[in-house]
Amino acid sequence: MKTQEAMVNAFIEGAAELDEATAALIAQRKALLGPAYRLMYERPLHFVRGEGVWLYDPDGNAYLDAYNNVTSVGHCHPKVVEAIRRQVGILATNTRYLHGAVLDYARRLLATMPSEIGHLMFTCTGSDANDLAVRIAQAHTGGKGIIVTETAYHGITQAVSEFSPSLGENVDLGVHVRTVPAPDSYRSENVAEEFTAAVRAAIGDLRRHGIKPALLICDGIFASDGVFDGPAGFLKRAVDAIREAGGLYIADEVQSGFARTGEAMWGFQRHGVVPDLVTMGKPMGNGFPVAGVAARPEVLADFGAKARYFNTFGGNAVAVAAASAVLDVIEEEGLLENARTIGRHIKEGFQALAGRHACLGDVRGAGLFLGVEIVSDRAGKTPDAAAATRIINGLRDENVLISGCAKAANVLKIRPPLVFTRENADELITKLDLVLQRLS
Amino acid sequence: MKTQEAMVNAFIEGAAELDEATAALIAQRKALLGPAYRLMYERPLHFVRGEGVWLYDPDGNAYLDAYNNVTSVGHCHPKVVEAIRRQVGILATNTRYLHGAVLDYARRLLATMPSEIGHLMFTCTGSDANDLAVRIAQAHTGGKGIIVTETAYHGITQAVSEFSPSLGENVDLGVHVRTVPAPDSYRSENVAEEFTAAVRAAIGDLRRHGIKPALLICDGIFASDGVFDGPAGFLKRAVDAIREAGGLYIADEVQSGFARTGEAMWGFQRHGVVPDLVTMGKPMGNGFPVAGVAARPEVLADFGAKARYFNTFGGNAVAVAAASAVLDVIEEEGLLENARTIGRHIKEGFQALAGRHACLGDVRGAGLFLGVEIVSDRAGKTPDAAAATRIINGLRDENVLISGCAKAANVLKIRPPLVFTRENADELITKLDLVLQRLS
Structure with missing residues (x-):
């Protein structure tokens, strides 16, 4: 060990x-x-x-x-604090009852995304969001295979830790997981070409082992790999490759989302591709536990037909109040x-x-x-x-x-x-x- | 389908x-x-x-x-609301910095449990707690096999949904999962004997398939199975059986914990057994997302030596403030x-x-x-x-x-x-x- x-x-x-x-x-x-x-x-x-x-x-x-x-x-942003303080004294139930605020927030958040992405589901953490996204992707593709970068971190649930190699060598990767080198723009002149080739090789290796590719998951900016932003657009051909293989592209925006890149609301937008699933978390509620998965409706349909999803705290009125205030602050300031x-x-x-x-x-x-x-x-x-x-x-x-x-x-x-x-x-x-x- | x-x-x-x-x-x-x-x-x-x-x-x-x-x-309990309102304006960081409140809470919560249980880890949801508990149990036992009751619900992450049969027939159980009939005290005179026999048979079937048993997970009161409380103590022999087989007993207290049974703080206490791991969630923060896993130190040691655990929102100061207020209210009222x-x-x-x-x-x-x-x-x-x-x-x-x-x-x-x-x-x-x- x-x-x-x-x-x-x-x-x-x-x-x-x-x-x-x-x-x-x-x-x-x-x-x-x-x-x-x-x-x-x-x-x-x-x-x-x-x-x-x-x-x-x-x-x-x-x-x-x-x-x-x-x-x-910002820590304890007065507007977010006030939103939480107000709602926490009014109601915090769950999504098995109707509530308007969760719908208003979903509408507003989805408006920041490409029009192909039409649904938003709520979890508490980015880990849960990636866990759910993988379940959705596997239900849609019928495949299990997952491709990630070699020092990626996507979360801490059992399923997600199996494709989070940055947790270290003592946490086993899943047998259905393949890693590709990070898009190291510092050492490579041809990030797009090399990254695409690595993804294609991983697809081939999955298939050689009888594993149907389900997804490629990438950070908007490759975070734990070393903050690789790469040249804008370099990801597009790798996304084409996974789609040709019947798999999906999941954009992990847990770190790069919510305006952090300064270029757009979401990190994936710099690549000129529309993801099949987008996961988000950390900054969504400025510290209040709230996270989510946005999806193309045709991708979510298979999962929704088979399984139900209920997250006790996901999308409750207080979480949504905090998340709405965060959007307000991003706009207003x-x-x-x-x-x-x-x-x-x-x-x-x-x-x-x-x-x-x-x-x-x-x-x-x-x-x-x-x-x-x-x-x-x-x-x-x-x-x-x-x-x-x-x-x-x-x-x-x-x-x-x-x-x-x-x-x-x-x-x-x-x-x-x-x-x-x-x-x-x-x-x-x-x-x-x-x-x-x-x-x- | x-x-x-x-x-x-x-x-x-x-x-x-x-x-x-x-x-x-x-x-x-x-x-x-x-x-x-x-x-x-x-x-x-x-x-x-x-x-x-x-x-x-x-x-x-x-x-x-x-x-x-x-x-x-109670909805919007003034004391819990006040605790959240206060702390949310002071600090909400994470467990990679030191903070006293999370330690005070852990000490207090652990004091409500048998002395064998010495550590508390924080997650956001009961699903995450069960997901983590299974990772800990599998690291400790070296086994994968899981035994649950046939209409159990333990959560919604990919790993946990594989042993939550109440999600329905379209959500596949894991190949390493075996179900046993719920302890139906309404139809059986010998719940203890039948339940133990079923657990022993499941252990045998796991082994027959080359799967080492890792754990038996039971609600304090078998909830989605049909609210079966069974005669006090009936669980003891099934716990003995899983331990003889090298597996652990996880008490899922997400529903039966925090004084709900009126008999003791935790549902498992009615059975006169000390679990290896205890998971908790829903009522812990009275609506604020907070959950956890309590563990015997010798059980957690193997996981801790191999893996690290970080849950961005788990155990932050606001979650802990809410959870502490809940304990106050349970005592004071x-x-x-x-x-x-x-x-x-x-x-x-x-x-x-x-x-x-x-x-x-x-x-x-x-x-x-x-x-x-x-x-x-x-x-x-x-x-x-x-x-x-x-x-x-x-x-x-x-x-x-x-x-x-x-x-x-x-x-x-x-x-x-x-x-x-x-x-x-x-x-x-x-x-x-x-x-x-x-x-x-």
Whole structure:
């Protein structure tokens, strides 16, 4: 059995000196919650309050949050808080009774998608959404085979963990799962061609084993693989390939959805393809548990004819109130545009830093979803996970929150709240510069 | 393919005349949410407000809720509402940072369980909890085989739907799943013996097919099977059998937990056995999405050594605030005792009705989790699903909410909020009497 720490930026016991209070909380956690939970950072953080882009520890120290995309319109956004506070005192039942708000929300959300996508179903988490999407895809295609990128994360249910290779080598992939290399635009000149060829090879291998292909699932921006956005449109031919093979294309928008890319409401839109199923989660309720699956009606028909779906909390009136408020805030505060302009500003700032710090091998991403690849050698593009870890923890010590990802654990993962200001961006850039200077 | 309506008390289009507003909402639902959703009742209900044991339709008509066990301490309980309102404005992050409240809650919840159970993990739904519990059990035992009762419902993820036979014949059971008859105390004098023999036979059949048994999962009170509480202690020998075979016993307390049985905090406690894993959900946050898995530490160790578990919303500070408030209310309002005394009062009332209405074949259950078996012939104990449907819809027309369950779809399922008063109970009994009079 390999070591358990497949998780980038996981806290590892004994790796750093801890203050007494932190050590005591960690000991309690271990005793009460058991061994499967992970903390982040060499010295884990304890937060007691959040507001906008800031998280506060018990001593009142403020941390600039450039990582959490759940609280995507900012921690405790007053409008979302107010919507939850109002509805929670009125009603929270379930979808076996009629309620108007869930319908109004579905209509509004579906209006942000291509017209081919006509239904919306509600779950509580992105994992549940991907789990349901796979059931729908398998019912429609009659196949089981699943194709994912090799460091993908799609969720934590048993079925979904079987196609979430980033969980590590000790979590078995399903026998019906094939992985393809991530679309590594840093190392390849022909991402579209190579990715398509890999998907075609995976389809062939599934068939060779008597497994009918059911689906290709891709992040709008390939997140845990290393924040690969790739050239716009590169995904189209791989989608054609899976469809030719009788399979579906599921767009996992749990991370790239809700305006994060700054280009469009959904990450898949940059590829000029219309998915068969779209899954969404994390930022949908700005922290309130709500997630969902949008589907082409003809794809959902087979599942609906065979099975019923009921998610006790999915689509209840409070969840829908929170989710509606998130859409309001995205519109009213112009957050799609903010993600684009502030994201571009950060990207340019990072690119300028790359001129002075050779370890910044690649700066990529779209909008406020950015990746910075850390290398020990620019010519060879050699991943430097140790340096990435030092940078992530160095920023943490400067009260700035980011994390890491990628197969080689060497990519900085930066996903600030969509309300990030130019001032916040400059602080992030300045502090990264400072940490990099210390590193060299 | 069989008809899709495996769900007891499902709305069936065209079965009854609907008013215009209801028909319009249903048409919108179908268009927006697609074909997999189900409504309850011949004439579905539309609720806009809830308070205590009451749900209100848009015209202000009050319905007595004797069914919803999610809002277990009453719709919009002021103390739970206040806890959510407070915390939602302070912080809602996740378990990759330290937070004291999740630990305080885990300590408090675990104190309600036998001392052998030492860890608590957080999910959002009971489905996720059962999905995680199975992953833990399979990691610990090295087996895959699952034994469930033949009309069990344990959840909706792909893995869990494979051992939730109540979803209907069109949702395939897993090849590693075996079903045993429910412990039908109405038709058997020897529930313990027969149930144990069936579990032993299922173990043998799994092995005969080369499948190592991993677990037996049972509701504290067998819910969708027909609200079978059985004689206290009857489960013990079946648990012994699965353990002898190297498998674990998972107690599904999603419905029977949190004081519902009136006897103890957890349904399994009536059997004098300590489970290996306990799953919980629906009433845990009184409508706020929160659920969990409690585990013996030695059982969780193998999973924790191999895999990490992260549930984005599971155990966040708002979920924990809601869940803590629920425990406060159960204690402060004496709801365990209320479930016992009011449950007994209802049971006695139903038993009295059974003296006058021959179709009430059996009245069973514990606390505020009651089942009434409807039969066409007492001597033959012949299930009468049509009469059960008429009673459920008759009560709905009298503004009282219950539903149905069981393999033969002939059992009234009654699960009022734990704050049900004697007056509420008398109204339920009186109206059932009225509906039964009309039926005969």
